[in-house]
Amino acid sequence: MILMKDIIREGHPTLRKRAEDVPFPLSAEDRELAEELLEYVINSQDDELAEKYDLRPGVGIAAPQVNVAKRMFALHFDESIGEDLSMIAINPRIVSHSVERAYLAAGEGCLSVDRAVPGYVPRYARITIKAFNLDGEEFKMRLKGLPAIAFQHEMDHLNGVMFFDHIDAKNPFPQIDHAIVIGGDTEA
Known part of the structure; x- marks a missing residue:
């Protein structure tokens, strides 16, 4: 089980590296890591488990955040936040x-x-993605709103980019024309 102590923090060099592609079939170690990433975001959204294990809530987590420079991440949204995606x-x-x-x-x-x-942090409002599941099967889906933003946030982690790299320090709250404003915030 991934805990907060396992998540590396800004300044760690792995967060600035471009992650490597994951070969298929998955090794037992890669499969376990992928499952643990998903388990973390699910557990972190459960109030009892989050309190018990001192987990910060998040909707996504990428392998580089646990010091593994591989191109994989997990996202989880449940109906309580108006989305249903895992x-x-x-x-x-x-x-x-x-x-x-x-x-x-x-x-x-x-x-x-x-x-x-x-x-x-300006992102694309809608994206079409392709990725592979644990069994090496490619899937394609369209995402919009919060899931699209979270997917792009996690993709940045795989490319050594942090969310604050997109913020203009001189003008952090610019007028963004023709943009959709999504309420609330999220951690990933």
Whole structure:
């Protein structure tokens, strides 16, 4: 089980590395890691488990955040936040995206960042993605809103990019024309 002590924090060099593709068939170690990533986000959204194990709530976590530079992450949203999506994405990619942008009104957070970083993080409002599941089967899906933002946040982790790299320090809350504003904030 992944705990907060297993999640590396900003400044750690692994967070700035481009992660490596994961070979198939998955090794037992890679399969276990992918399952543990999903288990973390599910457990972190359960109030009792989060309190018991001192887990910070998150909707996504990427392998580089637990010091494994491999291209995999997990996302989990349940109906309580208006979404219903649970996935492990291995070797994911964005194959198309909208011109329209979206951002979280309250800004983004990250399990690897222990401070608030004010500012808007513009993302694509809608994306079409492809990734592989645990059995090496490719899947394709369209995402919008919060799941699209979280997917892009996790993709950044696989490419050594942190969410605050997208924030203009001189103008952290710019007017973003023709963008969808999504309420609430999230950690990934």
